Amino acid sequence: MKISVMTDILEANDRIAAANRGVFDKHRNLVINLMSSPGSGKTTLLERTAEALRGKLRLGVIAGDIETTRDAERLERYQLPVVQLTTGTACHLDANMIASALPHLDLSQIDILVIENVGNLVCPAEFKVGEDFKVMILSVTEGDEKPLKYPLMFRESALLLINKIDLLRYTNFNLNEAKANARRINPNLEIIDISCTTGQGIENWISWLSQHYQSKFGNLKRA
């Protein structure tokens, strides 16, 4: 006997993600799911972001790391609320892992919550965690063909940060080619060039965050 099923395979995950999203909206959190390869600069970007947002918007972080708590230790120096999820051998964060982290964060004290995903260009793109936006980092040392090799993540992201732009002249990374490849996959993708070392472009990233916070919640002051 044949039974018609027609069920989305990620439905269970997406249901929990929607519940997470409800919790975030209630607490007026703009939530970013930050994804990239290992070593592209996620944690350093968060350090720069923490410095730049100080006194403006309150940043909180849920960091996914395979085995260590090093990322959280780096970020705690900035007096941020940080929860570290050590994911064991998991290659991505899913909605349920994020739900399990929520009791450890005072969301009412956070304006922008960044979920730092596990370094991986494949698996994290599949799983919604309750974010408003997926943002990805590609660093110039990784190669300009990455969008064509890992299309789903580029397709799902709202914003691409091209990091380590200060190293561009030392690499054979073709910036125009990389952007053209990324926009072939996702014509609506916004792209900002940054360097977490020199600070180039960080103000553009901060204004992207502030604008989206403002358009979600109306103004920068809490009700």
Added chain:
Amino acid sequence: MHEMGIARSILDIAIAASEREGAQRITRINVVAGELRGIVPLQLTFYFGIIAENTIASRAHLYLDITPLRGRCRECGETFIVEDYRYICPKCQSEDIQTVGGTELRVRDIEVE
């Protein structure tokens, strides 16, 4: 590696559907997976075989129907298969293309005894 999580969800969905019908055994599971999902079929069936042991799906064959990436031109309405991620209409050369297929990931149906 996301294949493991996906295999787990497929198993859960198939078992729930067969239990609703009071079936004793699942013999086949048909999954539709869009090209953009980047599922590796060999990995998916391998993981599925491991986690389906000692369940009513232990002898089920998992079939994957990989659907190609399809676009629809917003200018002229042409629907076409997007090859090599070239989002350009083959008829009018417009780049204003909406993805209409190749992103799905669902259990279509199962066969049970």
